[in-house]
Amino acid sequence: MDINELVRDNIKKLRPYSTARDEFKGQASVFLDANENSYGSPLPANYNRYPDPLQLDLKDAISKIKGVPIENTFLGNGSDEAIDLLFRAFCNPGKDNVIILPPTYGMYEVSANINDVEIRKVNLLPNYQLDLEKIAESIDKNTKIIFICSPNNPTGNSINRTDIETILANFNGIVVIDEAYINYAKQKTFIQELTEYVNLVILQTFSKAWGLAALRLGMAFSSTKVIDVLNKIKPPYNINQATQDLAFEALKNIAQVNEWIKESVAERAQLSAALSALNIVKKVYPSDANFILVEVTEATKIYDTLVEEGIIVRDRSKVTLCEGCLRITVGTKEENEKLLTVLRNF
Template sequence: MYDINNLLRKNIKNLTPYSSARDEYTGEASVFLDANENAFGSPLDTAYNRYPDPMQYKVKIRLSEIKGVPARNIFVGNGSDEAIDILFRSFCNPGVDNVIICPPTYGMYQVSANINDLEARKVLLTEEYQLNLEGIAEAIDERTKLIFICSPNNPTGNSLNRDDIETLLANFNGIIVIDEAYINFSRQKTFIQELTEYANLVVMQTLSKAWGLAGLRVGMAFASEEIIEVMNKVKPPYNVNEASQQLALEALNNVQQVNGWIKETLDERDKLVLTLKELPFVTDIYPSDANFILVKTTDAKGIYNFLVQHGIIIRDRSKVELCEGCLRITIGTPQENKILLSTLQQYK
């Protein structure tokens, strides 16, 4: 049975987190002489001489309004990669515990596991790019703490079967992490609405994709209050800078514009798929719920190099397990997609 106390590392359970100046006083004042900041300001038009809110309270309140989740159930990090690393450091003992990943998938799960000296047990997706529940069940042992699921999946683009994910949530005594970086482009519902049903669920999202804020590095994790408390305890005191917080808040007031971009991206994706299917070297295009498509070709490396020569950069995924011969193409603007297609039509 799931119990967070059985999963937490002993040192994390006993950890006293760093107490910053902004943790100890959070109100308004006319003179701040507590944090050894430069009182004269910044050599910029905007002053960044004060430390940011360590808990990103205003950002969480706005996210709470958009996502329908209480602010206390939200973690805001320096990209989703920080959330991944914090989950490893909170729940997994280096050299002892293991996690499960399901390739082909986002490569940072494996990298972060390696950094934290953890065994990442690979259970390949099926030929249809769905979860292998039997294989996952066989890979789980008493030292398995986390299972990472990317849906919509990167690099395949498809959403994973919801019933399969719920089967894992109901039967695994560790934590299930669902990475929903591309959920805004998907027909599937987010798993955020299931947080009240599953105490062992963590849902990750980001402002890097549909929201167009990749350069700000703002990621989110949604989970039970007890998991969020642990993540806040382990994170660095000022993990999201003031500029990112201010700009994220500004962006979060433009939901309608973002929704328009999402619709245009999906329209462009459909057009791109139709035209790519007509090219003789394209053998398959996999269904996508993301802002990219995975395209199987007869000569992935040759096509990739040809496009590079013409100043067009895509991702060669042909060496990734179950993605042999495949290229991953992000959906661009109408003009960018037009350039891509006209260039590919010249490839022999």
């Protein structure tokens, strides 16, 4: 597959913005090129200089953990930036289309609407797996991207690996696998397949297992041809220096992150069992994420009761195939017990 054939013509011709730091090579001690404040910044750490536009030191640290070369890594202002850039790189407004698989993460549809790209929805099967036959029927020459969330949000399940491989092997467009919750899953990441599929894009994030949601830092891994396009069209300094510094420090604490993952998975099992025992709960869906989809008797009333008690969950009762369901994040043991106490008294 030639990725260049998928890129929009105007993006092929685009001359990207050249930052001041792009225009010289080697070391320097006096920077008088970018009109920064040369005196410093009114903070304990100096942030008066523009950050590395390609975040090379941070990507190098990530590569040591993920096993993905720097040139196959893109960092965005959350995974949402990578999603938006994929639309802008590969989808012609008013002409091309993408396929999403409801129920799924809502930003795929939002980004499509912002970029004036047709959305083709192929609902998951009742067991929340892919309907390969209908996906195949929905593809035409203008279908540029298929978004697959695995583990899926809001259902929590992993998508069958062989089904994803079937799409990768047969679709001549970009296949995005959103692995925001992969750290909590038994299923392996698709990172090892990057060398096999030039059209594969894997999204991961620092917002979930890494506990850095406030930093807004997402990762995209793909072939160099796709990464080069994303780097070409991104804002020049899309990841600020404070975020780079804090993420770099966080990567040194992987043992703590792994311990939190183990605790969260254990709490997920205990919370699922406790919820299943409640008479207001119709079904607790199996989860490979750090949340649980729960079908309840009176979703709106239960949601409102929880809000009154200062407990916020996500009401998914009006979402396709999630009728009557609440999505509940796995909290700490104390938070989960408070939730269960309110539900038992409902």
